[in-house]
Amino acid sequence: MDDGAGTSLFPLHRCKTLHLVRHAQGIHNVEGDQNYKAYLSPEYLDAHLTPLGWQQVDNLRKHVHTCGLSKRIDLVITSPLLRTLQTSVGVFGGEGYTDSMDVLPLMVANAGNSGRAAISSISSPPVMAVELCREHLGVHPCDKRRNISDYQFLFPAVDFSLIENDEDVLWKADIRETKEEVAARGLQFLKWLWTRKEKEIAIVTHSGFLFHTLSLFGNDCQPLIKKEICKHFANCELRSMVIVDRSMTGSVDTTTNYPGKIPSGLDLPSDIADKKKLEKEEPHSSGFA
Template identity: 55%
Template sequence: MNTTAAQFPYPWQRCKIIHLVRHGQAMHNVEGDKNREALLSPHLFDAELSPLGLQQVGKLRKDVHASGLLDKIELVVTSPLYRTMQTAIGVFGSESHADGGNEDFSAISATNYPQIMAVELCRDRLGVRPCDMRRRVSECQALFPSIDFSMMDGEDDSLWNPDVREPEEEVAARMVLFMKWLWTRPEQEIVIVSHGIILQHILNVLGNDCHPAVRSALCKRFDNCELRSVVIVDKSLMGADSTL
């Protein structure tokens, strides 16, 4: 028997199932694909989902309901930007939606559905681009009353800097902090609704001890409204970091 290829069991209490979801196509994606300079436009402040993005959210909602996944999820963690909160509510909120993708997926009650919590640590790369600046918390609460904003860092966005783009090294360090926070949560099956670069950094953190081929496939770029699921194991008692 080749023991190097064996799969070793871990106690379920030391594992979590994480479902990573990138937001649906947003207006800054549309404009940025035409002209990257458009991402500097103030008109794209905290960009909303595009019509196609709304359709993508509607499709993922149907897939999640049909698969039975919604019955297993205990917590949804979302970036506090408009496009991610629209996606989180649209896919995991409580009300069903008609076909056509014209809903705004905002003020939808989530009673008897997973708690949806906004967390600053998993928001998009900070700085320079207005599309990555968030609204005031009071405005977010009015737009998304079913989301829990108790983890937010303050009413105004003090993290976004108009002159400095967050270095990727700092994004990576932020994801380490985010995953450490996630391990403090009691829930075992959690959804993270965030942004492509953020999700890739999360998987980079988790995949540190994976085979390079596995890590390469795991950390590939996310499509809009793509859902990717992983099981992670807390190996801290064995002297290793939390990992896949």
């Protein structure tokens, strides 16, 4: 039962920790932040990160290593667009890749005009691309992805197996998703997360997707908490949140709970146990005078 202060308890195995990240600054953000119509420009098709965006990636990478988060993440989920892929592997990827290694890199050198060296997949959590966490679909060329076969060349160790179509069949030139449709897709994405066994997941996605999805939550919280959950993300901002499964959508087993009473035996409160012990120890009559 929740008390008057708003404190509550919930089983740990029905919770997941989500580390939500908005991609770093893309070339479309520079002009688009000043003039929204710039997002309609074809030159920003599947926009890549700016040099400032890569600096933001470096800063966040340093933070997740300094605070120890990089060692706790079980899985990185990324939207399959160039700017989110670059952010994902730049922040959470390994270091020290050389061509002599017999493992695939997360990113090849200079992928997406990055001017960056290849990024190693060694000592990195797995990175998986998922369509459900894309930005608003349609109209804006910056939100249209390239073919998956192109991405597989640029990001060889990223897992694209959940994406069904090589071409972007979801993006329409003349139809833009509504806010309600984005939010519904966000809920579908969160429901899908419960099918995953991983408990601590980083999700690299987009401002609109995060805002419209998170705005559905926090209505039962204090207003400042609601604001903290829902406010817009800055480029390369990370916020950590816990999501709970109140409806048993997932059927995960706990890895830390222990059943107790093994081996089986009498299990009574201490006062009752003491009484029974005294009764057992009292001398009994032998039946002789």
